[in-house]
Amino acid sequence: MTITPELLLNFTIAGLMIGVLYALMALGITFIYSIMKMINWAMGEFYMLGSYVQWALVVFLLGADYWFVGIIGSMILVFVVGLIVQRVLISPMFTSGMERRDEYGTVVTIALSLFLRNLMTVLSGPDTRTPGRFLPPVTLGTLPVSGDRFAAFVGALLLIFLFYLLLNYTWVGMAFKASSQNRVGVQTAGINILRIDQAAFAIGVMLAAAAGALLAPVFLVYPSNGAIATVKGFEIIIIGGMGSIPGAVLGAIALGLTESLGSVFISSGLRDVFGFVLLIIILLIKPTGLFGERERLS
Amino acid sequence: MNLQVDNVIAGYQEGIDILNNISLMVKPESVAIIIGPNGAGKSTLLKTIYGFLRPRSGAIRFGDRGIATMPPHEIKHLGISYIPQEFNIFPQLTVEQNLRMGAWIFRNDKARLARQLDHTYEIFPALKRFSKTRANTLSGGQLRMLSIAKEVMTSPKLMLVDEPTAGLSPKVATEAYEFLIQTQRALKSAMLLVDHNMEEAIELADYVYVVDMGRVRVHGPRSEFDAARLRQIIQDCLLGV
Numbered sequence: 181m182t183i184t185p186e187l188l189l190n191f192t193i194a195g196l197m198i199g200v201l202y203a204l205m206a207l208g209i210t211f212i213y214s215i216m217k218m219i220n221w222a223m224g225e226f227y228m229l230g231s232y233v234q235w236a237l238v239v240f241l242l243g244a245d246y247w248f249v250g251i252i253g254s255m256i257l258v259f260v261v262g263l264i265v266q267r268v269l270i271s272p273m274f275t276s277g278m279e280r281r282d283e284y285g286t287v288v289t290i291a292l293s294l295f296l297r298n299l300m301t302v303l304s305g306p307d308t309r310t311p312g313r314f315l316p317p318v319t320l321g322t323l324p325v326s327g328d329r330f331a332a333f334v335g336a337l338l339l340i341f342l343f344y345l346l347l348n349y350t351w352v353g354m355a356f357k358a359s360s361q362n363r364v365g366v367q368t369a370g371i372n373i374l375r376i377d378q379a380a381f382a383i384g385v386m387l388a389a390a391a392g393a394l395l396a397p398v399f400l401v402y403p404s405n406g407a408i409a410t411v412k413g414f415e416i417i418i419i420g421g422m423g424s425i426p427g428a429v430l431g432a433i434a435l436g437l438t439e440s441l442g443s444v445f446i447s448s449g450l451r452d453v454f455g456f457v458l459l460i461i462i463l464l465i466k467p468t469g470l471f472g473e474r475e476r477l478s
Numbered sequence: 479m480n481l482q483v484d485n486v487i488a489g490y491q492e493g494i495d496i497l498n499n500i501s502l503m504v505k506p507e508s509v510a511i512i513i514g515p516n517g518a519g520k521s522t523l524l525k526t527i528y529g530f531l532r533p534r535s536g537a538i539r540f541g542d543r544g545i546a547t548m549p550p551h552e553i554k555h556l557g558i559s560y561i562p563q564e565f566n567i568f569p570q571l572t573v574e575q576n577l578r579m580g581a582w583i584f585r586n587d588k589a590r591l592a593r594q595l596d597h598t599y600e601i602f603p604a605l606k607r608f609s610k611t612r613a614n615t616l617s618g619g620q621l622r623m624l625s626i627a628k629e630v631m632t633s634p635k636l637m638l639v640d641e642p643t644a645g646l647s648p649k650v651a652t653e654a655y656e657f658l659i660q661t662q663r664a665l666k667s668a669m670l671l672v673d674h675n676m677e678e679a680i681e682l683a684d685y686v687y688v689v690d691m692g693r694v695r696v697h698g699p700r701s702e703f704d705a706a707r708l709r710q711i712i713q714d715c716l717l718g719v
Binding site for chain 2: 351355359365373
């Protein structure tokens, strides 16, 4: 294949688009980690729940014309599920004064991921589903893009922007940032840290659900469709630096571009390998990731 | 409002009590100091009063409210502030954002927030110069000042202060005492102070508690104590006399 500047530009745009979608997933993972210092291994299953809710709402209730209402519905529903899961399964680790609560919390999310995946297999069967196509193709420059993929890209950009506004221009956002830096400090300021944990978990899983719902018409809907998204999400937060919000966004774009350009210059069959190569290079050069900081233990 | 601690037993692990039937009282606008050897339970007592640790038995009252089972954020709403030993700041936020976080409980009252910020800058003028600076660039003394200023944004009726001079140079330690006493007088609040720096800390106190093995060993007004007597009492504690 001859690589022309036009082709390169097209693949760069494609890489940016998928990178922004990866960013949603990575933001959710890193946001939860930055507040609670625990890793939510069930993020892929919340992505899967988001895609199923979108599929169910569009197919049984809303119809394809109101797909965007389905996105909001998926996010709200998974947000509520996140609140309940955090309150019932995770919060007890953080209120009983136990040591290594973050590690126990992480183990709970591994169990939760297996539970949710199997629950969905029982409820919906192993079949793959699709809510159908919502939008006609669009052309970006000379690059023809699926309308649904472009809508997912725009939706992801919008959500990242709203998340940025929440973190930087609201009291709650400042409380989230403060909680990630000093948990005792927020409690002495009069903030209920358990509420912060609960809200952070619910927002984090809601972002994953948004990614699942936005990509439901692009990728198929089935019980283990969140597995790849989870792997990409973790690759990104290691590339960007654990707990770093800018790192998650830039890491996601770096991964998207690497995969896309690697597909052009080397082989599209090795697409998923390129991310790991990038990850290894970053770890060799900067083991804490692009924006991560070495933890200081006194 | 009086702070009243009655026969409190508390500890971090089941079966190991750090506080053993400890009782004390702090009167409004007064300064009470707790001194004692390392491991006596001084810091644990403050954590227990502020709700980080739940007593196994006993009562803690602030005015007419029982606070022994309240979580920290509710205790803050009653007008109690806790200044822990470590620098209790948010390193990535600016000085002013730290102060604003200290005013969380009245964050929607913009007029009060602006008034309180001005008042805090009056007490700590050095902080105003650094208001837009990230806290992690401040010196040790400035961080101590910010830790205190953040917690007094709410004009507390009672301040629980744990080892305010720990890890500070003698010059900065003297400044830290000045910040504290200046704040306590400006706010007319009560203060329960834990400190190892007997000579300087006792100068601030109206009342002295000597704590050993999780209980009060000796207490009385400051006039009954001087540094030499306190040193002797601590020595006796360490020797198990």
